[in-house]
Amino acid sequence: NKVSLIVNAIDDTFANGDQLVSIGIRSIYRSLGQFEVMVRDNEASHLGVVSDGLVSGARVFFDMDGDGLLDEGEPHTLTDKRGTYQLLLPTGLYDRNGDGVVNSRDGQLVAKGGIDTATGLLLRNSLTAPPTATVINPLTTVVNALLSSDPNLNENQATAKVSEAFGLAPDIELLSFDIIHEASQNNDLASNVLRAAAAVQDTIVQIDNLIGSE
Numbered sequence: 001n002k003v004s005l006i007v008n009a010i011d012d013t014f015a016n017g018d019q020l021v022s023i024g025i026r027s028i029y030r031s032l033g034q035f036e037v038m039v040r041d042n043e044a045s046h047l048g049v050v051s052d053g054l055v056s057g058a059r060v061f062f063d064m065d066g067d068g069l070l071d072e073g074e075p076h077t078l079t080d081k082r083g084t085y086q087l088l089l090p091t092g093l094y095d096r097n098g099d100g101v102v103n104s105r106d107g108q109l110v111a112k113g114g115i116d117t118a119t120g121l122l123l124r125n126s127l128t129a130p131p132t133a134t135v136i137n138p139l140t141t142v143v144n145a146l147l148s149s150d151p152n153l154n155e156n157q158a159t160a161k162v163s164e165a166f167g168l169a170p171d172i173e174l175l176s177f178d179i180i181h182e183a184s185q186n187n188d189l190a191s192n193v194l195r196a197a198a199a200v201q202d203t204i205v206q207i208d209n210l211i212g213s214e
Contacts (some may be wrong), residue, residue, distance in 0.1 A: 027128075045087070046089050046102075048109075048135055049135045049180075049181075051136070051178070051179055054082055054116070056083060057078055057114040058079045058110070058113055059076060059108075060077055060087065061087075061110055062075045066148065078114075083114075090103045103155065104148075111123075125201075130142065130175065132155055132175060133175035135177060137197055138198075138201040139162060141177060142162050143159050159175060166192075166199075167196075168193060181207070
C-alpha cells in the first residue's frame with residue numbers, strides 16, 4: 001500500500017537555515033521504519049561553515065551591536081552536522097550605513113557553542129567573522145578583532161595583516177578559505193592555514209582558562 005505524508009512547518013523569521021527532520025513510522029504493533037527529510041531554507045542570503053574542526057550545533061547569529069550576545073531581533077541559526085549555516089540578512093534591514101552591503105560596519109557574525117566533530121569536545125569560546133565571510137574560524141576571529149579595533153581598516157586590509165603576521169600566502173582569501181574542505185582536497189596551502197588557526201585557537205583557550213581561573 002502507498003502511504004503519503006505531508007509535513008508542514010512554521011517559518012521563523014529569525015531562525016534560518018536548513019532543518020533535518022526525522023520521521024518515524026509505526027503500526028500499532030511495531031516500528032515500520034524511519035527516514036530523514038532535509039527541509040531547505042530558500043530565504044538564506046549568507047551561507048557559511050564554522051570550523052575549529054567542523055562544529056556541529058553551534059549557534060550562529062548576526063551581532064548588530066557588537067556585544068557578543070544574542071539579543072532579541074538578531075537573526076540566528078544552528079550549524080548542521082557538517083558545520084554549515086544559513087542566515088537571511090537582507091540589505092534593506094541590516095545595511096545600517098547604506099553602502100549597499102552588509103559588512104563589518106553593520107555588525108559581526110558570532111558562533112557560540114556546538115561540538116567539534118573531530119574531537120567530540122564542546123567549543124568553549126566564541127568565534128567571530130565579518131558578515132562578508134563565508135567561514136567562521138579562529139583566523140576570521142583575528143580579522144574581525146582587527147576590524148573592531150581600527151574602523152579605518154576594511155576587510156581586505158585586515159585580512160592582509162593577518163596573513164602577513166602568520167606568514168601565509170597573500171593570495172589566500174581567509175574570509176572564504178574553508179580549511180577542512182581544502183585540506184581534504186590536498187590543497188598544499190591548507191596545512192599552513194590549519195597550523196595558524198590551531199595556534200590562534202590554543203591562545204584563545206589559554207586566555208579563557210586564565211580568565212576563568214581568576
